[in-house]
Amino acid sequence: MSNETAAAMKMGTVAVPRNAKEIGTEYGGRTDIVELVLHSGIRNIQEGAFRGCTSLERFVLEEGGKYSLLQGCIYDGKTLIAYPPGLKDKEFEVPEETEKISDYAFNSNPYLKKIVIGDKVCSMTGRAFLGCKNLFSVRIGEYNDAFTTDGPIVFNGDSTELVYIPPMSKPKMLTLPEQERLGPACLADCRTLRILNLGDSLEDVAEDAFGESCRPKKLSIPDTVECRLPFKFAGKKGGNLAEKNIPGHLYRLYKDGVYRQIGEFDGIDFPMSEFECERSEDEEPFFSPFGRIKFAPVKVTDASIDDIAGLEDVKTLIRNHLILPSRKPELFRTFDLNTSTGVILYGPPGNGKTMLARAVAAELDADFFSIKPTDIHNCFVGESELRLKCLFETARKSERAVIFFDDFDSIGRARGNSREPWQGDLIAELLIQMQGLETHSGTLLVLAATNRPWELDSALLRPGRFGFQIHVGLPDAEARETIFRKRLAKIPCESIDCAYLADRTEGYNGADIEQVIDCAKMHRILEIGSGDGGEKMTLEDLEFALTQISSSVSKRDLRDIANYCRGEMMADGDETYTSKDQDVPGYN
CATH class of the missing domain: 3.80.10.10 (Ribonuclease Inhibitor)
Structure with missing residues (x-):
């Protein structure tokens, strides 16, 4: 050398x-x-x-x-x-x-x-x-x-195949509601993955998709998934080994490296009760490390659909598509008709979307879960998805329940447009929870309100999820007159021309009209306190209030909603029901 x-x-x-x-x-x-x-x-x-x-x-x-x-x-x-x-x-x-x-x-x-x-x-x-x-x-x-990403997750171009998840993204729970294939080594580096929820679209799993390191402790497999997973499976604890996974079951990984059945899949991934009875003492809790989140429903007794002024077409749609199926489920079963279990209420703010949701719960005598984005979002990884799971699990325990998501665009924002990389996991969890709603037809309804429906993820809007959309627009002249008449009838006031007030408040939403009346009340109280005028509200009080209160609905929102109603801002194939008497002023 x-x-x-x-x-x-x-x-x-x-x-x-x-x-x-x-x-x-x-x-x-x-x-x-x-x-x-x-x-x-x-x-x-x-x-x-x-x-x-x-x-x-x-x-x-x-x-x-x-x-x-x-x-x-x-x-x-x-x-x-x-x-x-x-x-x-x-x-x-x-x-x-x-x-x-x-x-x-x-x-x-x-x-x-x-x-x-x-x-x-x-x-x-x-x-x-x-x-x-x-x-x-x-x-x-x-x-x-050829490829796309959803946060740290890499998919093929049409998102039908999971290509790869980087190990330092440290996923703990993963739901794959629409993927048809798990590609080679796509999960091989995900040592932290503990919960895997497979969607009903899965058709193929590469032999090395999970590699040697990725072994989720819990698996949910819908009854439509028949492709073989590269694991050892068995029946319930103590059962014989099976050649492959059995569709329609929930599994847990035991210390001997074998997945054993712990329940049946019915659209709910890992019910808490079934999992708790199978969990060993040294295993970390399935739900939040900060304690199980509780969602307490309320009974609505102060709302009725008949109390809502105007919106006649909207109220008819709600009665026919939400209330009737719950009251006469046997009629719909006779005709083998799946009813609407997820409904989007969209339109400018302040027009009664929340009131409509409360009225539906009252009409059905259902437990009402009113959910704000802050009730779901959490800064800890995986916590938001667990909260969403807990919400649906709690609602399914009720004899009849209505879940209402307010400001739904903050929860269901399209994954491609979101700046938050974790948004995709939250959408995926919501999709998997919505999968089983057909089996709860008439007992569980999910309503969502948004002012910006065009920002929602398209996967949420297909039939079986939130495929039914209702436009809740500004009140027309007749509805505005009714609002004034009903509110003024509760207080001492002189004879007031409500039709005149309705003409003066074109473009106002229901909340704006309430504020006008409150401002007029305050003006009259101050007048009485100073010793001027009588003790009844007058038209002059309302005229004064109109000089102080203007419409809170922006022209930009009206324009965008009008375009969405025309289909100019709507994904292909989505069906929108628009009330004929809810024209957007200046844009139709």
């Missing part, structure tokens, strides 16, 4: 022998290599050839051969073959001309935290990133049609 060769080996430089035409696994796992020299005669490099070479920082490649170097990586044409597994850079942007990333291309690099995939990459699997234990984000180019 020459002195030069010995010095080079001492420095960690290794040259591939000249007679070698192929590189297999002979260099894999070697930690003494810092620089690898490849000659131009090499004709084949096996995928993952340099995995485990945690000190290998550089490739040196002679020109004129099959392979080339680009930004320090080995390329075969436009295919990324190998990234230096010991390179200590935290971020890597895949060269723009790259079209394919081969399996194990990043060779289990332990330093990478972020990888940016270009717009031209059209082929890759989760195996490319396998073993990159500190990887936090795989970002996809804005104009890449």
